[in-house]
Amino acid sequence: MAGALVCCCLTLRLARTPLLAAGSFHPGSPITSSLRVVPAATDPVSYKTMSQSPSVREFQPSEWRAYKELRLRALADSPDAFGSTLAIEQDRSDAQWAESLATASASSFDLPLAAFVGTRPVGLAWAKADATGSLTIHLFQMWVAPEHRSRGLGRSLLSTAVQWARDRGAKTMLLSVTCGDTSAVQLYASAGFQPVGIPRPLRPGSLLQAQNMKLEFHGRGA
Numbered sequence: 001m002a003g004a005l006v007c008c009c010l011t012l013r014l015a016r017t018p019l020l021a022a023g024s025f026h027p028g029s030p031i032t033s034s035l036r037v038v039p040a041a042t043d044p045v046s047y048k049t050m051s052q053s054p055s056v057r058e059f060q061p062s063e064w065r066a067y068k069e070l071r072l073r074a075l076a077d078s079p080d081a082f083g084s085t086l087a088i089e090q091d092r093s094d095a096q097w098a099e100s101l102a103t104a105s106a107s108s109f110d111l112p113l114a115a116f117v118g119t120r121p122v123g124l125a126w127a128k129a130d131a132t133g134s135l136t137i138h139l140f141q142m143w144v145a146p147e148h149r150s151r152g153l154g155r156s157l158l159s160t161a162v163q164w165a166r167d168r169g170a171k172t173m174l175l176s177v178t179c180g181d182t183s184a185v186q187l188y189a190s191a192g193f194q195p196v197g198i199p200r201p202l203r204p205g206s207l208l209q210a211q212n213m214k215l216e217f218h219g220r221g222a
């Protein structure tokens, strides 16, 4: 099940099912609010009690503090996984954090996802439709708290974003991942993402390389 795909600096173990990315962006558009219900992908995760059961759903605008906390923790924990930096994002005001989620909630172009264990947010990802209105969905900000990794939450976040992309008729999902034999690369490859183009610096001046990866949807239900 696991072939080998060598791509520049990447060695990907190809596997099983299809699926997502890094990077950063700051949505900026209108505000209003309507809570969308996103069906959580349900991969099996073994937690001891129902109160600890995992779930994935869209962040609500009122949860901007939790989003801010998770995102800053992600940047501190995994500085080499994202195009943005802790220093940059720490400079954002609370109003900007709140506006990010309010804007996303009002937009049909954004899906800010939170992974929970019980009621505690422990992971995030952000899917965003291409600003040109094309049928391309970008995936950013994927992160799961270290103490909750390898239990299926990353895959659930990715599956939920992929399902959202499929449901809106997208043709392609794109992400960028830091080159290396990492969990992120394994996750994306096992979900069917393929490297596209040549690796480029993670951010200007970085010695780290990031590889774009793409998942093509071949019709609904594919």
Ligand SMILES: CC(C)(COP(=O)(O)OP(=O)(O)OC[C@H]1O[C@@H](n2cnc3c(N)ncnc32)[C@H](O)[C@@H]1OP(=O)(O)O)[C@@H](O)C(=O)NCCC(=O)NCCS
Pocket (backbone or CB within 6 Å): 020, 021, 022, 023, 078, 081, 082, 141, 142, 143, 144, 145, 148, 149, 150, 151, 152, 153, 154, 155, 156, 176, 177, 178, 182, 183, 184, 185, 186, 187, 190
């Ligand atoms: C990448 C990340 C989100 C995965 O989250 P997770 O909850 O641990 O992932 P899951 O438990 O759902 O595992 C999904 C897949 O990831 C890969 N994976 C997970 N843990 C792994 C490990 N320790 N070693 C190798 N691959 C691993 C596997 O392919 C796994 O699929 P499998 O369980 O069918 O073998 C998490 O490791 C993380 O936050 N990493 C740091 C931030 C980062 O790199 N983000 C990506 C930005 S592009």
